[in-house]
Amino acid sequence: MEKGTPAIGWAARDDSGLLSPYSFSRRVPKDDDVTIKVLFCGICHTDLHIAKNEWGNALYPIVPGHEIVGIVTDVGPGVKSFKAGDTVGVGYFLDSCRSCDTCSKGYENYCPTLVLTSNGVDYDGATTQGGFSDVLVVNQDYVLRVPESLSLAGAAPLLCAGVTVYSPMMQYGLNAPGKHLGVVGLGGLGHMAVKFGKAFGMTVTVISSSPRKREEALERLGADAFLVSRDAEQMKVTFLCPLH
Numbered sequence: 354m355e356k357g358t359p360a361i362g363w364a365a366r367d368d369s370g371l372l373s374p375y376s377f378s379r380r381v382p383k384d385d386d387v388t389i390k391v392l393f394c395g396i397c398h399t400d401l402h403i404a405k406n407e408w409g410n411a412l413y414p415i416v417p418g419h420e421i422v423g424i425v426t427d428v429g430p431g432v433k434s435f436k437a438g439d440t441v442g443v444g445y446f447l448d449s450c451r452s453c454d455t456c457s458k459g460y461e462n463y464c465p466t467l468v469l470t471s472n473g474v475d476y477d478g479a480t481t482q483g484g485f486s487d488v489l490v491v492n493q494d495y496v497l498r499v500p501e502s503l504s505l506a507g508a509a510p511l512l513c514a515g516v517t518v519y520s521p522m523m524q525y526g527l528n529a530p531g532k533h534l535g536v537v538g539l540g541g542l543g544h545m546a547v548k549f550g551k552a553f554g555m556t557v558t559v560i561s562s563s564p565r566k567r568e569e570a571l572e573r574l575g576a577d578a579f580l581v582s583r584d585a586e587q588m589k590v591t592f593l594c595p596l597h
């Protein structure tokens with residue numbers, strides 16, 4: 354029998370939160386598969402939940418990671434969109450049924466038989482191992498092109514944290530210059546919202562319970578205004594006049 358691609362990753366083997374080296378095999382590439390050498394992978398809080406079995410569904414040993422950026426090393430004969438050397442990304446899921454109602458509308462993330470990139474079950478029954486590893490084999494339809502002009506390490510978190518913010522902003526028409534955006538909380542998702550908002554030409558106000566976030570919001574991320582949510586006076590004045 355043909356052997357799969359050898360891979361090495363960092364796996365959680367129990368709920369201690371510790372990861373250790375883990376050797377395994379990626380599937381034998383199919384005609385429409387892309388083989389990717391992983392260069393960077395973000396750490397999403399979901400990875401921590403899975404590693405520590407906080408949701409009770411960890412499929413140990415499990416390699417976390419679903420904010421993956423890498424370079425294509427090989428493509429199957431049926432792959433038309435990618436070639437060796439391309440810079441690419443893989444996000445939270447790497448396959449879906451393609452025929453259900455949501456798949457046919459382009460909302461594959463709602464597919465009832467979605468295959469998650471890590472801690473999922475692939476259509477061949479194998480547990481999916483994520484991007485804290487050196488190589489990935491993914492169907493071409495679930496691979497994204499990443500512009501080489503981006504910082505590749507910086508681009509990795511766009512694959513989950515980024516799209517989580519970007520998608521609703523686009524869905525609800527927030528990508529319009531001149532609109533005002535309030536971002537409550539400046540964490541992994543909030544800082545993305547500030548950057549997207551500024552890129553869309555919006556006026557962005559960050560609302561945080563922590564005054565320590567002021568410099569990061571205004572200086573580093575370019576927000577227009579900053580409010581401390583625990584300061585009742587600030588919030589009251591702001592309610593009347595948002596940017597003064």
Ligand SMILES: [Zn+2]
Nearest residue numbers: 397399513514
């Ligand atoms: Zn995530």
Ligand SMILES: [Zn+2]
Nearest residue numbers: 450453456464
């Ligand atoms: Zn589907």
